[in-house]
Amino acid sequence: DGGITQSPKYLFRKEGQNVTLSCEQNLNHDAMYWYRQDPGQGLRLIYYSQIVNDFQKGDIAEGYSVSREKKESFPLTVTSAQKNPTAFYLCASSRTGPTTDTQYFGPGTRLTVL
């Protein structure tokens, strides 16, 4: 089955720790995205990548970092610099760029800072 996988589904982190969220797609899509979703708020874009070894900051990139070493993978690291990291994180991909194609989402990772 083609799709996007995210792991883990639930993640707990102590304050001051960095944590990496995994995102893999086998749709052969060029573009990948990370969003954050908080209760009562829409999806907010953290980072996106339109091609391997290149990525751009979204609206709320502070405290986060990404890499795109392979077309299939776009991991997100939540660093200790992120002040309010507890949220639902969604990874998505699209065949081409962010404004020219529909996006396919993974199941999400719920991060809780203890």
Added chain:
Amino acid sequence: SQKIEQNSEALNIQEGKTATLTCNYTNYSPAYLQWYRQDPGRGPVFLLLIRENEKEKRKERLKVTFDTTLKQSLFHITASQPADSATYLCALPRWGKLVFGTGTRLLVSP
């Protein structure tokens, strides 16, 4: 500034009725608009895309309209079922990105 507005209050309807959800936007003229469905604790799923030169788009029990004069899209579900209960998000391309509304929760009672 550009805004995308969806009714934050949940929409409660009875099974079999038509549900109508609204997406309004300001200070902007998007080339298209998308609608997604999101179930609790899961990622959004794409439903429909409607372009600025299309007045209406249908897919099974779903219908979307796009009024560029009113700057509004309406999303209809006819013959609604309890399984249609979910949050529905609209999204528009803006500044090289896809911008999502906050979504409207739909609850269909049997």
